Amino acid sequence: MPPSPRVELITTGEELLIGLTANSHLSTIGDRLARRGVRLQRNIVVPDDAESIGAQFRESWSRADIVITTGGLGPTSDDRTREVIAEALGQRLVFDGEAEAAIRRRFEAIGRKMTPNNLRQAYRPEHGAIIRNPHGTAPGIWVEQDGKVLIMLPGPPNELIPMLEDEVIPRLAARGLLGSGPRHVQIRTAGLGESALETMLEPVFASYPGVEVAYCAHLGCVDVRLSSPDGRYSPTELQIIANHCRERLGGDFVCFGEDSxxxxxxxxxxxxxxxxxxxxxxxxxxxxxxxxxxxxxxxxxxxxxxxxxxxxxxxxxxxxxxxxxxxxxxxxxxxxxxxxxxxxxxxxxxxxxxxxxxxxxxxxxxxxxxxxxxxxxxxxxxxxxxxxxxxxxxxxxxxxxxxxxxxxxxxxxxxxxxxxxxxxxxxxxxxxxxxxxxxxxxxxx
Amino acid sequence: MPPSPRVELITTGEELLIGLTANSHLSTIGDRLARRGVRLQRNIVVPDDAESIGAQFRESWSRADIVITTGGLGPTSDDRTREVIAEALGQRLVFDGEAEAAIRRRFEAIGRKMTPNNLRQAYRPEHGAIIRNPHGTAPGIWVEQDGKVLIMLPGPPNELIPMLEDEVIPRLAARGLLGSGPRHVQIRTAGLGESALETMLEPVFASYPGVEVAYCAHLGCVDVRLSSPDGRYSPTELQIIANHCRERLGGDFVCFGEDSxxxxxxxxxxxxxxxxxxxxxxxxxxxxxxxxxxxxxxxxxxxxxxxxxxxxxxxxxxxxxxxxxxxxxxxxxxxxxxxxxxxxxxxxxxxxxxxxxxxxxxxxxxxxxxxxxxxxxxxxxxxxxxxxxxxxxxxxxxxxxxxxxxxxxxxxxxxxxxxxxxxxxxxxxxxxxxxxxxxxxxxxx
Structure with a gap:
């Protein structure tokens, strides 16, 4: 399998930066990628203005293999992500007849009248493709350029999540950009603080130089994640090390993985x-x-x-x-x-x-x-x-x-x-x- | 009042990027700053590794007036934020006796045994100061350098929030970096969707050109925020406009402000x-x-x-x-x-x-x-x-x-x-x- 692609997520929205709503896009997209063995490398939340979005997109695009943007694809005049990013990519926006038909069908289905500004959503970068949105009017956009992939998704979670799961993940997998599962072993523990846990497991890890250990406390548990970034230990070997930890932990061991x-x-x-x-x-x-x-x-x-x-x-x-x-x-x-x-x-x-x-x-x-x-x-x-x-x-x-x-x-x-x-x-x-x-x-x- | 300072928030944590936990730091800090008239300009979530933290800190420090970091101040060996940032600032880490005493007191108070790695938390950059943490062992760190402010806070929300409210906000205010209160009037409503609300209030706003209106749905309510970015309307005038909205809303009006x-x-x-x-x-x-x-x-x-x-x-x-x-x-x-x-x-x-x-x-x-x-x-x-x-x-x-x-x-x-x-x-x-x-x-x- 090729080395993990570098993925960055750009989230736009004033409401996130003033603390009105939680950034659920980060949790959702980070989770879906992690399940397929790819670690999101960075999430940047920027305001809705064209300047911030453009500057951040150029920075992320220069550094990452895959850039995902969320939000800013709506029909109103303050939704500028599409225009700004097309310009940064050096692509013109073209009107997509198929997208238009989908938007019209969507309005018919929900029995609402379409206003002319909704047709702004039918524009896409000239060398890009539309990502279908069965639950809303704003289609997503998929662009491949410079050996990189750009994925633009609309903001509402009930539209974003199905598009991510049904379209984006399969397309990435088809291009060999995702793994088949997580590359770490996670041990969930309860009853010990983070530092007491580290002290208890230290002797185990001392026998396995180079194993990467990360601790994360949440929801009454402390998770220990073992990984081997340089590939020294195979998944099976990581599991054996994790089994040693389990023995040492006794009743403080909760499970391997994510169960609550x-x-x-x-x-x-x-x-x-x-x-x-x-x-x-x-x-x-x-x-x-x-x-x-x-x-x-x-x-x-x-x-x-x-x-x-x-x-x-x-x-x-x-x-x-x-x-x-x-x-x-x-x-x-x-x-x-x-x-x-x-x-x-x-x-x-x-x-x-x-x-x-x-x-x-x-x-x-x-x-x-x-x-x-x-x-x-x-x-x-x-x-x-x-x-x-x-x-x-x-x-x-x-x-x-x-x-x-x-x-x-x-x-x-x-x-x-x-x-x-x-x-x-x-x-x-x-x-x-x-x-x-x-x-x-x-x-x- | 001087123009708003540019504030960037760097959040570290693998658990955020793989979707295990929601980024509550963004919501909390964004909210507390917004209430004092300052808009968070950017939030960047990076993994826990030294290289990512260092690179992001240098980038944000070059661009912002205030940089806030959260997480990575724990006692375990993968908590590297302190070291990496001190190096980027060109400061040595020094052992702070007062911080040590506070950590020891904290362990006594909760009746737990301190392990030696907990004393890593008593180190701070040589020209920095400690921010007291009454609810945990990791003190925060405050550094002023190059006319900028760096604030480092621990990750657990029950530690971070009191430190933010009781120490950080007052210190920023004392330096004239915050406003005295919100620069908007917020109307909380319930029972109407966002677009129905917009339609209902449209006639009110038509009489007051230039008033900026933002809608935000959350927790069963939709909030309407009125502001006047160009200063055309005074706070009192904004309140009068808000009173007109209240009359139109009838029973759908919940309150002015933030009450649940x-x-x-x-x-x-x-x-x-x-x-x-x-x-x-x-x-x-x-x-x-x-x-x-x-x-x-x-x-x-x-x-x-x-x-x-x-x-x-x-x-x-x-x-x-x-x-x-x-x-x-x-x-x-x-x-x-x-x-x-x-x-x-x-x-x-x-x-x-x-x-x-x-x-x-x-x-x-x-x-x-x-x-x-x-x-x-x-x-x-x-x-x-x-x-x-x-x-x-x-x-x-x-x-x-x-x-x-x-x-x-x-x-x-x-x-x-x-x-x-x-x-x-x-x-x-x-x-x-x-x-x-x-x-x-x-x-x-």
């Missing part, structure tokens, strides 16, 4: 035909929502109760009022009782609960912000543990959700292979262990 | 000492979570029930099984009953409910994907309405939540000033109106 904690939990539950219910307070629905982000969730996720007041805990989960009075709504005891209560009420095998202080709300609890208890009800027992997170309200919520998911994942892994991971999921050194063990004695109502 | 639908709902409820409870199925906790994203939510938000199975609707909300059997779980009747049931069980004044099909899960309901019913219980009655959205699972979930929030907002506005907005919130032309009116007769259990 929720996906892995769902796979475990589905395999065993078991179900889950959730009770949460400070995380407000975030834990519950994690389980409904994929289709088919309703087979294993029964539902959730978001208790934002103590009455709610009492009324919907049947938690004794005296338990809340004695220990407080944010306590190991109430977390365990919430997990057991929601599992019982919704007839689920597993119950996962979070209660805590996400952020400052009133004077009394300000110094307790970030204190969170997680409760876990399983067919084998009930536990709870305390965690504590610094940071903003959003950060505390997200980290509490991640911790709860990771705990449930570890329990499910342990339950499916008790001999492989005999250690209890609450480690010996954890100060919450004694409390948790004591809570093991809690009787299910 | 949830913020406005919370303000209304707080003013009247009223409370809210939520029941949802296909949105999985997303609606509930919207109400817990700000502190103080527990005063007015009582809680939520996420019903991912029919049993859950019956058991937790007391919805008669026969109602679900007769009309289906996704129906106007069940949506209304969910809203009433959750309000009653959680003793809330308002109940808001969503039931629907978010995305394809099995053959029977595939062609009903995107069908959603919203139920609303108020002290004055119970309604429900049907909406239908195209798009992905995530898109349907988000749009259903936005529609529910906007409906509740309209009801609260109407209830607080019935004479100002006498029209019913379900417009005459809405096909769901008759169904909704019929449902008005539903008795509260």
């Amino acid at each position: 904690l929720v996906k892995l939990i769902a796979d475990h539950l589905r395999l065993r035909n078991q179900s889950l219910a959730v009770a949460e307070s400070c995380t407000g629905g975030l834990l519950s929502n994690a389980f409904t982000d994929f289709s088919g969730a309703s087979k294993l996720f029964r539902g959730a109760v978001v208790c934002y007041c103590n009455d709610c805990k009492v009324q919907l989960l049947g938690i004794p009022e005296c338990l809340i009075k004695q220990h407080g709504a944010v306590s190991a005891e109430v977390a365990a009782a919430m997990a057991a209560g929601v599992a019982e009420h919704l007839e689920a095998d597993y119950g996962l609960a979070i209660t805590g202080y996400a952020g400052p709300c009133c004077r009394e609890v300000r110094n307790r912000a970030g204190t969170v208890y997680i409760g876990l009800h399983t067919p084998h027992g009930i536990w709870s543990r305390k965690v504590n997170y610094p940071g903003s309200r959003d950060a505390v919520k997200q980290r509490a959700v991640n911790a709860a998911l990771d705990w449930l994942r570890r329990e499910l892994v342990r339950a499916s292979s008790p001999e492989a991971l005999p250690a209890p999921s609450v480690p010996e050194t954890d100060p919450a262990r004694e409390e948790a063990l004591r809570l093991l004695g809690i009787k299910k109502k | 639908l949830v913020k406005l709902i919370a303000d209304h409820l707080r003013l009247r000492n009223q409370s809210l409870a939520v029941a949802e199925s296909c949105t999985g906790g997303l609606l509930s979570n919207a109400f817990t994203d700000f502190s103080g939510a527990s005063k007015l938000f009582r809680g939520a029930v996420v019903c991912y199975c029919n049993d859950c609707k019956v058991q937790l909300l007391g919805i008669p099984e026969c109602l679900i059997k007769q009309h289906g779980a996704v129906s106007a009747e069940v949506a209304a009953a969910m809203a009433a049931g959750v309000a009653e069980h959680l003793e809330a004044d308002y109940g808001l409910a969503i039931t629907g099909y978010a995305g394809p899960c099995c053959r029977e309901v595939r062609n009903r994907a995107g069908t959603v019913y919203i139920g609303l219980h108020t002290p004055h009655g119970i309604w429900s309405r049907k909406v239908n959205y195209p798009g992905s699972r995530d898109a349907v979930k988000q749009r259903a939540v936005n529609a529910a929030l906007d409906w509740l907002r309209r009801e609260l506005v109407r209830a607080s000033s019935p004479e100002a907005l006498p029209a019913p919130s379900v417009p005459e032309t809405d096909p769901a109106r008759e169904e909704a009116l019929r449902l008005l007769g539903i008795k509260k259990k």
Whole structure:
């Protein structure tokens, strides 16, 4: 296979630079290329004006093998990308009859009247070709010149994504510009910070000089990517190195690849035909929502109760009022009782609960912000543990959700292979262990 | 005020270029600068390698007045931004004792063991200064050289955002590099698409030649920004034009500025000492979570029930099984009953409910994907309405939540000033109106 082509993405749009909308083009295009073994080398976001677009295009075109632009192909007078880039390439714009027919058909199909400025979209550089747009009026443009490829795509994601997947990726592959899959091995881990993870894996990598290691923390996991830019290690050898890492990581190993904690939990539950219910307070629905982000969730996720007041805990989960009075709504005891209560009420095998202080709300609890208890009800027992997170309200919520998911994942892994991971999921050194063990004695109502 | 400085943002991170995470740094920094009257001129996303970072930094530094970099300040060996940029500036890296002390304090505070590689984060360019990071170990770096400013910030958003708001923006303002506030007036609307909104406001803008109008759709709202780049209209005059727009918009006007639908709902409820409870199925906790994203939510938000199975609707909300059997779980009747049931069980004044099909899960309901019913219980009655959205699972979930929030907002506005907005919130032309009116007769259990 030839060396990876250098790909640059130019995104135009004022709304991105003033923070009004997220740059989804970068995520989408970067992802689709990475899946085919090509790494996007650069993304540049520039304003909509002709000068910025022209200057950036000339720079990227001089450096890259493939340049992709998004946006600026609309019908209004401020959509100038087409004109500016044709000029930079030294090509005239010509009217494309086929594009015109497609635009007219599109307007007929959606029953809207075409205005004359829409026909601006039928122009393309003279040596370029049209990329069909089945979901909008602006066709894309494909130009090959100077041994390079230019791909111009419209901005709306519902138009861009199908064009990328159905036209652009296959055309690039046909020209031998894409690989068949990723050229790295990714190890997903949970439970260790980035630097602790590096310290733990250091001895493995010391035995394999030249292997490239990249760390990336996100969504409660830290990913480790192994690659061999100089080709010293084959994909099979990289996988062997990754297997060594896995052994060292023990329960902190989540998976190879991209699966989320929720996906892995769902796979475990589905395999065993078991179900889950959730009770949460400070995380407000975030834990519950994690389980409904994929289709088919309703087979294993029964539902959730978001208790934002103590009455709610009492009324919907049947938690004794005296338990809340004695220990407080944010306590190991109430977390365990919430997990057991929601599992019982919704007839689920597993119950996962979070209660805590996400952020400052009133004077009394300000110094307790970030204190969170997680409760876990399983067919084998009930536990709870305390965690504590610094940071903003959003950060505390997200980290509490991640911790709860990771705990449930570890329990499910342990339950499916008790001999492989005999250690209890609450480690010996954890100060919450004694409390948790004591809570093991809690009787299910 | 001097002409706007040219600001470029360099974002480093493999994870952005392969589409693993969204580039939130661009949105955050672009937004915070725009609010202070400065427009980010360019954002460049480059891989983590030293060569890419160095080349891009030299290019941006030669062109811009202010360069901001994010990421690459972590403790691991692939975090190279600090070294590469110091070299490009011709500065040595020196060990900063104060930064070291802060890092040690940080580890103590979170009760984790510091590994030696964490002390790499205490290095800074010799003529630079440290930017405190109260939420993480990596301090930021501030360098002034060649009449330009370099600002280096760590990647995690929960660390970056407070540093940006509490340190960077004030320091830039103190040097006269920012304006005192936005130079535009923003009108937030809901319920109209971008082009319908443009058509509705056209007559207003026709009377004020030269006013610049930008539309931006996001989070269930469409924002209209009015500005006067050539200074023809003063801020007061822009506000008067915006007031004309408000009058024309009626109930579709949400607010001037940036307030979210949830913020406005919370303000209304707080003013009247009223409370809210939520029941949802296909949105999985997303609606509930919207109400817990700000502190103080527990005063007015009582809680939520996420019903991912029919049993859950019956058991937790007391919805008669026969109602679900007769009309289906996704129906106007069940949506209304969910809203009433959750309000009653959680003793809330308002109940808001969503039931629907978010995305394809099995053959029977595939062609009903995107069908959603919203139920609303108020002290004055119970309604429900049907909406239908195209798009992905995530898109349907988000749009259903936005529609529910906007409906509740309209009801609260109407209830607080019935004479100002006498029209019913379900417009005459809405096909769901008759169904909704019929449902008005539903008795509260």
